[in-house]
Amino acid sequence: MEINGKGAIVVGGASGMGKASAQALAAAGARVAILDRESSDGKEIANEIGGLFHAIDITDFEGAEQALAAAVEDLGSLHIAVNTAGGGTVKKTLGRNGPHDLDTFRQVLDLNLVSTFNLNRLQAFHMSKNEAEDSERGVIVNTSSIAAFEGQIGQVAYTAAKAGIAGMALVMARDLGPQGIRVLAIAPSLFATGATAGFTDEQVAPLVADAAFPKRMGRPEEYAKLALAIVDNQMLNGQCLRLDAGQRFAPR
C-alpha cells in the first residue's frame, strides 16, 4: 500500500517502537494519529510530526472503541494501524508464595491480547469502508515478542498473550482477506526502549549474548522500518515476523 496520503493510527505511539513508527509514517507522508495514555508524551510527539493525539486506555475496551472512532473521524479515513501498546509482568507458574494468581494472568492477557483483538476488529471495521486501491483497503501491524515462541522463566502470562497475537495474524488475515485487509505481527527481541534504553554496554551484553549478529538491542527505528515495509509490500500477510538478530531466548 502506498503510504503517502493515507490515514494511520499508532496505538502506543508516544514511546519506543510506536513512537518511531509514528515518526516514520509521518515522514512517508501519512496523516498520523497517536493514541496513547493521557499521561504520555503523545501530544508533544503528535505536534512534532504534524499529527493528532487522542488519549486511550486500551484496557478500557469500550473507551478504546470511542477513542478509535474519534481518531478515525479526525483523520478522515483509516488505512494503516500499528498497535504497539502492551507490556508484561514477571511471575512463575509456581513461585515461592504459591501458584501464579489468575488476576495477574488475566490482566496481562487483557493488556496485550484482548486489547489487540478489540482494536483489530474495530480497525478492520473502519478500514472496510475505504475505497479499495489495488484491491486493498487496509493493513494492521500488531506487536508480539520472541517470548511468544521461547518465553523465559517468569514470562508465562506474557508469552500466552504474545503467542495469541502471533497466532491470530493468519486467522484474521483469512477472515479479512475478502475486504482486502492484511494482518501481521512483529516479534521483536530486546529493543532499546523505555527503561532498557539507558542500559550500559555491560548490562546489555548478557542479554544479547545468544543473538547471532548483531549482538546488541534493537533500535526502535528498526521496528518502524519493518512496519513500513509490511505496509508497502502487499504479498506480506498472515504471519508473525521475528525481528531478532537471530536471537533465541534461553530459559533465563
Ligand SMILES: NC(=O)c1ccc[n+]([C@@H]2O[C@H](COP(=O)([O-])OP(=O)(O)OC[C@H]3O[C@@H](n4cnc5c(N)ncnc54)[C@H](O)[C@@H]3O)[C@@H](O)[C@H]2O)c1
Ligand atoms: N522493548 C522490548 O524489548 C520489547 C521486546 C518485545 C516486545 N515488546 C513489545 O513491544 C511493544 C512496545 O514496547 P516498547 O518497548 O516500545 O514500549 P514503551 O514502553 O516504550 O511504549 C509503550 C507505549 O504503550 C503505551 N501504553 C502502555 N499501556 C497502555 C494502555 N493501557 N493504554 C494505552 N497506552 C498504553 C505506553 O504509554 C507507551 O507509550 C509492547 O507491546 C511490548 O510488549 C517490547
